[in-house]
Amino acid sequence: MRAHKIAALTASLALTASVAACSSSGSSSSDGGQVTLNYAIWDQTQESAMQKIIAAFEKQNPDIKVDIQLTPYADYFTKLQTAASGGSAPDVFWMNGPNFQLYAANGQLMPLSSLGVKTADYPSSMVSLYTYGNTLYGIPKDFDTVGLWYNKALFDAAGVAYPTANWTWADFQAAAAKLTDKAKGVYGVGATLEGQEDYYDTIFQAGGQVISADGKSSGYDSPASISGIQFWTNLIAKGDSPSLAQMNDTATIDMFESGKLAMYWGGSWDAVAFAGNANTKSNVDVTVLPEGVKRATVIHGLANVVYAKTAHPQQAEKFEQFLGSQQAADIEADTGTVIPAYNGTQQTWVKAYPQYDLQSFLDELPYAVPYPISKDTAAWNALEATDLTKAWDLSESAAAAAAQLSSGMNQALAKEGS
Amino acid sequence: MTEMATRDVAGPAGSRNASRAASPKGGAAPAAGRRRRGRGRGPNTSAWWALFFLAPTGIGLGVFYIWPVIQTFYYSFTSWGPFGGHTFTGLANYRSLLHDPALSSAFLNTLWYCLLGLLGIPVSLVLAQVLGRRGRKGVSVYRTLMFLPVITMPAAVAIVWRWLYNGDYGLVDELLSKVGIKGPYWISDPHTALIAVAIVGIWSTVGYNMVVLMAGIQGIPRTYYEAAELDGAGPVRQFLSVTLPLLTPSIFFVMVYSVIGSLQTFDLIYVLIGPTNAALPQSQSVIYLFYQDSFINNNRGYGAAMAFVLMLVVIAVTGLQFRLQKRWVHYG
Numbered sequence: 232m233r234a235h236k237i238a239a240l241t242a243s244l245a246l247t248a249s250v251a252a253c254s255s256s257g258s259s260s261s262d263g264g265q266v267t268l269n270y271a272i273w274d275q276t277q278e279s280a281m282q283k284i285i286a287a288f289e290k291q292n293p294d295i296k297v298d299i300q301l302t303p304y305a306d307y308f309t310k311l312q313t314a315a316s317g318g319s320a321p322d323v324f325w326m327n328g329p330n331f332q333l334y335a336a337n338g339q340l341m342p343l344s345s346l347g348v349k350t351a352d353y354p355s356s357m358v359s360l361y362t363y364g365n366t367l368y369g370i371p372k373d374f375d376t377v378g379l380w381y382n383k384a385l386f387d388a389a390g391v392a393y394p395t396a397n398w399t400w401a402d403f404q405a406a407a408a409k410l411t412d413k414a415k416g417v418y419g420v421g422a423t424l425e426g427q428e429d430y431y432d433t434i435f436q437a438g439g440q441v442i443s444a445d446g447k448s449s450g451y452d453s454p455a456s457i458s459g460i461q462f463w464t465n466l467i468a469k470g471d472s473p474s475l476a477q478m479n480d481t482a483t484i485d486m487f488e489s490g491k492l493a494m495y496w497g498g499s500w501d502a503v504a505f506a507g508n509a510n511t512k513s514n515v516d517v518t519v520l521p522e523g524v525k526r527a528t529v530i531h532g533l534a535n536v537v538y539a540k541t542a543h544p545q546q547a548e549k550f551e552q553f554l555g556s557q558q559a560a561d562i563e564a565d566t567g568t569v570i571p572a573y574n575g576t577q578q579t580w581v582k583a584y585p586q587y588d589l590q591s592f593l594d595e596l597p598y599a600v601p602y603p604i605s606k607d608t609a610a611w612n613a614l615e616a617t618d619l620t621k622a623w624d625l626s627e628s629a630a631a632a633a634a635q636l637s638s639g640m641n642q643a644l645a646k647e648g649s
Numbered sequence: 650m651t652e653m654a655t656r657d658v659a660g661p662a663g664s665r666n667a668s669r670a671a672s673p674k675g676g677a678a679p680a681a682g683r684r685r686r687g688r689g690r691g692p693n694t695s696a697w698w699a700l701f702f703l704a705p706t707g708i709g710l711g712v713f714y715i716w717p718v719i720q721t722f723y724y725s726f727t728s729w730g731p732f733g734g735h736t737f738t739g740l741a742n743y744r745s746l747l748h749d750p751a752l753s754s755a756f757l758n759t760l761w762y763c764l765l766g767l768l769g770i771p772v773s774l775v776l777a778q779v780l781g782r783r784g785r786k787g788v789s790v791y792r793t794l795m796f797l798p799v800i801t802m803p804a805a806v807a808i809v810w811r812w813l814y815n816g817d818y819g820l821v822d823e824l825l826s827k828v829g830i831k832g833p834y835w836i837s838d839p840h841t842a843l844i845a846v847a848i849v850g851i852w853s854t855v856g857y858n859m860v861v862l863m864a865g866i867q868g869i870p871r872t873y874y875e876a877a878e879l880d881g882a883g884p885v886r887q888f889l890s891v892t893l894p895l896l897t898p899s900i901f902f903v904m905v906y907s908v909i910g911s912l913q914t915f916d917l918i919y920v921l922i923g924p925t926n927a928a929l930p931q932s933q934s935v936i937y938l939f940y941q942d943s944f945i946n947n948n949r950g951y952g953a954a955m956a957f958v959l960m961l962v963v964i965a966v967t968g969l970q971f972r973l974q975k976r977w978v979h980y981g
Contacts, residue, residue: 309944316733337732416817424925476837479926480815607731613945616925624927 264294266546271300271324273307276503280566287562288553295546297323308609315339315538322541323550326369326534328360328601329608334536335363336606341537341544342366346552353572354532356601361534369534370555371572373563375499376528376595377428378517379403385410385417385493394494396591398521400436400462403494407471410493420494421483422463422472424623426615427529427602428496434459436523441603442644449611449640451633455524460629462523464622475623487511496520499592503568506584519591530599532572610643718960725954731947742954752955754930755938756962758843759912762934763966765847766911770903772851773858774896778888781863796856803853807920810849811836814921836921842928846917854910858903865899866892897978905970912963915940935959 272281278301285297300321302310308330314320315334326334334340344366350358353371361369379394386393389410394403407419423429431441439456442449450456466472473486487495488508497517505511520528535554541547553559560573567583570592581589605611614636622632700707725742727735746752780792798806813820814835822832835845873891882890915936922932933941935955943952 312731312947313944333731337730339732474834475927476834477817479837479923480811480819480834481817610946613924617929620925620927620929626927 265296266294266543267296267298268323268543268547268550269300269321270297270550271302271307271311271321273302273304273325274500274568275301275303276500276507277563277566277568280563280568283562283566284554284559287558288550291553292546292549295550297550318540320538320540322543322547323535323537323554325372326361326536328531328604329612331361331369331534331536332363332604332606333609335366335368339539340368341539341541341548342368343370343537343548343551346370346548348552348555352555352557352574354574354596356530356599357532357534357572360532360601360604361536369536370551372533372535372554373569373572374530374532375570376530376592376599377432377496377498377520378528378591378595379520380487380495380497380501380505380515380517382487382490382493382511382515384514385490389493393516394518394521396519396594398518400521400523403521404466404471407466407494408469411471413470416491418473418486418492419471420466420496421478421486421492422466422623423478423483423496424475424616424619426612427531428498430460430463430619431529431600431603432496432520432527433462433523435527435529435600436520436525437462438524442605442640446605447644449637449644451640452637457630457633459523460619460622460633464625464629467623468625475620475625487515490514499589500569502584502587502589503566506567506587513586515587517587517589517591519595526595526598528595528599529602530596531602533569605644606647607643610646611640614639614643721953721956724950725957727950727953729947729949735950738950742951743958745951746954746958751930751933751938752935755933755935758932759914759934761843762847762850762914763908763911765844766850766854766907767904769851769855769907770858770900773855773862773903774900776855776859777862777866778892780859781866792859795859798853799856801853803916804920806849806853807917810845811921814845837926837928839928839931842922842926842932846914846921846932849917849921850911850914854907858907861903862896862899865896869895894979898980901970901974901978905967908966908970909963912959912966 270281270285272278278299281299285299289296307325311320311324320339326340348367348370350367354374357371357374358367361367361371379398381394383393389412391406391409394406403420410419411417426441434441434450434456437455437459439453439459440450441456463472467474472478473483473492478486483492483495484497484501484504486492487497488505488511490510502517505515520526535551537544537547537551555573557573557576560571560576561579563569563571564576564579565583567580570577570580577593581593583589618632618636618639621627621635622629724735726737726739728738728741729735776795780788780795782788812818814822816822816832816834816837819832819835821835825832833841835841869892873895874887877887877891913936914934918932918934918937919940922929936959939952939955939959942948942955
């Protein structure tokens with residue numbers, strides 16, 4: 232009897248203890264003087280570069296340990312916002328343009344004014360992207376532009392000359408038509424339903440805009456913007472791109488990597504994945520985007536930010552500073568994953584994959600247009616997904632979808648206030 | 650059979666239980682209770698012990714189920730900022746629910762998931778009948794195979810089915826093309842997406858239903874079949890006149906369970922369909938919309954209202970099923 236009681240007591244104590252253990256797995260922990268920081272990122276291809284940077288940091292700071300939290304981009308900001316609402320976001324994390332102002336305006340990010348960051352070390356467009364109300368909240372990590380990736384073997388097979396820096400929209404469209412060979416399941420290009428790599432670029436090239444300069448009204452209703460959208464929907468309608476259903480079943484980047492797409496509009500960050508794939512390792516190359524009414528590409532970049540409510544502000548700031556250093560940028564450049572934001576280290580990145588003309592991404596800088604954002608970018612990004620889907624599956628004209636998107640976006644922007 | 654045997658052997662214990670059942674409310678008669686427990690120290694200590702042992706489950710239930718329901722009810726009258734903090738807005742959320750066209754179509758889609766999900770029950774019934782017989786060669790292998798989807802993570806299931814459903818390289822369309830049918834882009838075509846999701850839903854619950862029905866079939870006393878056989882009933886007649894009527898309690902349970910499961914369809918849609926899919930409006934469920942509104946658009950209060958309405962619908966549908974069961978369920 233007594234033994235039974237003791238056993239029962241022990242069992243229920245064990246239960247209670249395990250429940251208590253669950254609740255103590257907060258954002259960070261420290262024991263015996265050593266502090267563990269959590270660092271949230273979303274790109275798996277960059278994980279090893281980040282791991283190398285952390286190793287260098289830990290060597291200099293033996294009392295700080297950094298753990299990477301990798302969350303795929305699709306869920307990254309949903310998870311982050313939920314964690315931040317509960318006061319337990321990671322100590323240091325990646326931030327992007329569309330989400331920056333939301334976090335900065337709501338006091339989730341630590342101001343970095345006391346760190347003495349030399350803003351001249353980074354491209355000015357990146358510094359202004361991560362400045363809110365004259366305060367810097369993030370140190371630029373990298374930047375990226377969009378280029379025209381192409382499959383040399385498919386161009387050779389179709390007898391089409393490789394794209395050049397002088398290509399116009401007409402050259403591009405003619406080549407896409409010639410390269411399409413439906414019997415073999417090969418298409419000229421994939422019209423991905425994606426802003427940054429596809430329709431933002433063409434809207435800017437057509438002379439249109441996504442959001443007005445003051446960030447208060449939608450730019451989708453202008454004829455120029457509509458022609459930027461039609462650029463893609465026409466390719467789908469003509470059959471030079473797979474249909475939206477096909478691209479939904481198989482991602483366009485997968486089609487390009489398996490030799491089913493002759494051309495792919497992709498970012499500078501794609502170089503590392505293409506170089507690691509036997510099909511694209513030496514078979515593909517890249518050049519600048521074709522010229523529309525004018526030349527344009529989207530420029531965007533990430534920053535490292537510190538959580539305002541971190542339990543270890545000093546250690547987090549130390550790590551933040553290291554992430555913004557030239558040493559970290561050099562490690563990043565060597566791996567060829569992304570173009571580091573630290574001025575002077577970009578050439579190292581260009582040389583990381585000599586088989587690709589990566590200089591093209593830097594050649595585009597003079598006419599690069601900043602990624603369109605507002606205080607609550609996610610609200611109208613969701614509308615872009617729903618409304619433009621109707622133009623992409625050809626159930627509505629580009630003009631009708633753009634008109635609907637424009638009015639919905641204006642309503643969303645009005646809600647943001649000042 | 651075995652149950653009866655043990656009860657017969659434990660004769661005295663059995664009669665003690667019977668005397669307990671005779672008193673209207675179990676432990677209401679303290680004298681009987683004390684005598685029954687023998688070694689105990691009175692009913693009070695026993696009640697405390699009962700509470701003590703119930704506590705881990707009870708506290709868990711309270712903290713993780715009941716308290717959130719109360720909180721959700723309160724939050725459904727509030728409006729939320731992007732990083733928490735809320736203001737009371739009265740019935741505003743419920744008013745906008747009434748005018749949300751996406752919600753009414755999501756309810757319609759969810760209704761379809763329920764109806765299509767019910768088609769899984771006849772399938773499970775046939776499987777239970779075929780795999781329920783003992784002694785057949787390899788029967789446990791097939792039972793395991795049928796049950797495997799139940800214990801597999803829905804996200805993993807959905808990823809594998811995404812490949813199977815692929816319109817260009819998928820196995821499903823490949824097999825269809827062997828018989829000369831050009832298969833659709835199952836999960837990207839607005840006409841087929843809902844059916845495609847429902848098929849995966851059925852596939853992953855058939856194993857569970859099968860086990861419940863199998864247990865039901867095995868619980869039917871052998872004597873009924875012997876009597877039916879004497880009356881000259883063949884296997885089909887036996888199934889229709891003995892098995893089916895006596896299995897109705899199990900079928901009813903499976904039905905209630907399947908409808909509640911279908912009303913909560915989410916993960917399959919999240920992984921199979923995805924946000925930039927032209928078929929999303931024709932296939933999203935109420936829970937998907939709830940996720941979209943509360944976690945992507947950060948309308949937590951609105952999401953809470955939606956969740957609460959869905960809870961009322963679940964209660965109403967289940968209540969209706971319990972009323973209707975009187976007409977067709979036989980408790981042998």
